[in-house]
Amino acid sequence: MDFSERKLALSHEILMQVEKPSQYTGGELNSVMKKADQVKVRFAMCFPDIYEIGMSHLGMQILYGLMNTYEDVWCERVFSPWKDLDAIMRRDHIPLFALESQDPVKGFDFLGMTLQYEMCYANILQVLDLAGIAFHAEDREEDDPIVIGGGPCVYNTEPIAEFFDMFYIGEGEVMYRRLFDLYEECKEKGISRHDFLRRAAQIEGIYVPSLYDVEYKEDGTLKSMLPKYDDIPVKVRKVLVQDMDGSFYPEKPVVPFIRAAQDRAVLEVQRGCIRGCRFCQAGQIYKPVRERSVDTLMKHAEAILQNTGYEEISLSSLSTSDHSGLKQLLEELIGECNRRKINISLPSLRIDAFSLDVMNKVQDVKKNSLTFAPEAGSQRMRNVINKGLTQDDILNGATLAFKGGWNKVKLYFMLGLPFEQEEDVRAIAELCNEIAKVYYETVPKDQRNGRVQITASSSFFVPKPFTAFQWAPMDTMEHFLDKASLCKRSVREQLNQKSITYHYHEAGTTIIEGIFARGDRRVAAAIEWAYRDGALFDAWTEQFSYERWIKAFEECGVDYENYIFRERGEDELFPWDYVDCGVRKEWLLNEWRRARAEVTTSNCRDKCSGCGCASYQCGICVKKR
């Protein structure tokens, strides 16, 4: 097919007025063109942020590739137009369009949105608004697209539940075919939107919010959330890929013309994580860990490099160091990449002799920094959060690295963790100082390449659903800022303070993220209010307005403090309890108690702690230890 005469939704004049016009014109390598009249299902897959962010999302590439292998389905991509184009589209009444066909999204059968991060919630409304689709599922017309959400934020859908016809809880590879078959059947038989949704709700993993009644208690907590009909499940169970080697992987990913945040080939080595850090949601919701074999990975790597021409490849997963075949994989991959003149970008591996050796082979030691994520400064706090990284691990790793020529170290911490005391905050500064000390002790003066550079940064902790800390109160803005300045002062008091730089993240975003993370259906009104007041691209610090969001909650009578600042009762019903993600609530509660007692829990590789995911009968749960 000759695409060079492909029509565009935007005129030349408009394209010349906006930043990076080619983000709106499609036609990239490996993008898929089909004939609209020859497919039965048109799916618009949207990442509600700008193109450069969305095109870096592996999940979208997976689902795009997979759906387009179905002959009867055409999946196209949609991103949030940046503010310049947003304004023009509103002014000129240009409807939101999909990149491939450049057709308006409103004419599609499905509009899928991947929800990677809470701060994209205002952008969900932008997408609906520009597409000309009603915000509330109940107001949609018979032939409007079915709006479906997926991704990590579906583990608490409630603040955005009204805006979606359905959510897909779990990994998209598993149930799409069944959903499309049902859709086609309903379309042929002329079955209504409502009845289709009701039938879809019976597919495992599909949650249709409009089919549940929600009641609240006087104290504002959830009283009950029950299906309206007997054939609708009380609990929606996450679906997941059981055999990673047999599952679809995009060997022909779309290659953006413009530089995306991740401008490289991505190899997902495994899903899930063996380490149950108690603050981490991803660690729980992607459980159990399932590896791809080295053979499969090498096969994918070769095909992707061949099909894209990328000059760099990176390994991706929550904790790549834990892949049991990492040594072999890296050996083979380094060989292959040297042959092809391709760079390997290593994820932050756990620092030990092996990883340092590998890094030494693939990057310039002098230019690169080492990364540690101790998350907390004191060993006591690391026990509370179950971070199995000791001071010795860090100092030994640093010693090895300094001997190997590195002199830049990055450290990531969190402030505002449950049970945190002043001395835990100070311990962050002390740990940095210790590392600097190690440098000056290990590297003789004449071999030093200047001062050691230690960069510590801290983010503020947000309690998330399906973690041990889902019961925990969040710190207030004042507490956050006090802790950050205490940390800053402590750094200044250290002997090696000149070698240490300390940054902390914005606190306002954290508070709002906390409200979305554990809010319920009543939050939706405030999201709508804030959007109408101009909220958009809140993940971008310079676009975010804390005051606007607080005003939105106040205007809409949302008692936002109730979602974040109180410790939740052990028997409280949570808005997300309808999801069965495999990990049992009792297990999490036990983890919460163990955190309070500063007791650690083993990781899945050393010993199963019985979280409940064994019911999926796959991955590490069924592996012999």
Place this chain on the structure above:
Amino acid sequence: MSITVRFKFARKGPVRYLGHLDMLRYFQKAVMRSGIPAKYTEGFHPHQIMSFAYPLGVAMETEGDYMDLELTEEIPAEELSRALNDVMNEGIWICGAARLPEKALNAMASVAAADYEIHVDGTDTEKLRGILMTAVVNMMQEKILLLGKPQEEATSSADHRKKGGKKEKKAKDIRPGILSLTVDDQEPVIKMRLLSGSALNVRPADVFSLLAERVTEDTITASRIVRKEIYGERNGEYVPLLCLGADA
């Protein structure tokens, strides 16, 4: 001995909205996919030794742009073109290739002039052509064609001092850089050959805006500019850059 091959390429359609750096990245990946034995730099981040004759502005189409690439082995030019064309995507293609002689200037240093076509928007072809012809004839009779306003110069000389030596743009006469300017005999298309050297470099959009200023009865706009060919100079004659490779 280095082996450098010059490729002539074209682009049209939606890909014309790519900027120059994105084109470069596009070609690097295409070379990678094609399996052409490109030469790489040493070090941790090896990259291809690739250079372009003339950056392509956003939205400009081309039928004659050039890219030089160093190889590690000699391979027939047609084979190279085929290998690249096999892995291209919509709207970009290779129209020819030639091995460069050992001491040839690189593509960018060779550029002396370029041909352009500007497609003027509108449906009334005959009327538009008439308007354009008049404007072209009038314009070519003028001895001096100043680009940039003299008043701006006055205010900018103050900034000039502030910015410490950074030269501000002065109004310049581009008339000597317009080697030819005509209107197509069928379509409302302006054709021109412009100097593109280091001494004087004239951009087609500038010529168009000067021309548009001279059209009084209507406002004219153009949404397609096509670069038709880029020339180098040999013995006082303009020769397409590809020929500089082929038989010198």
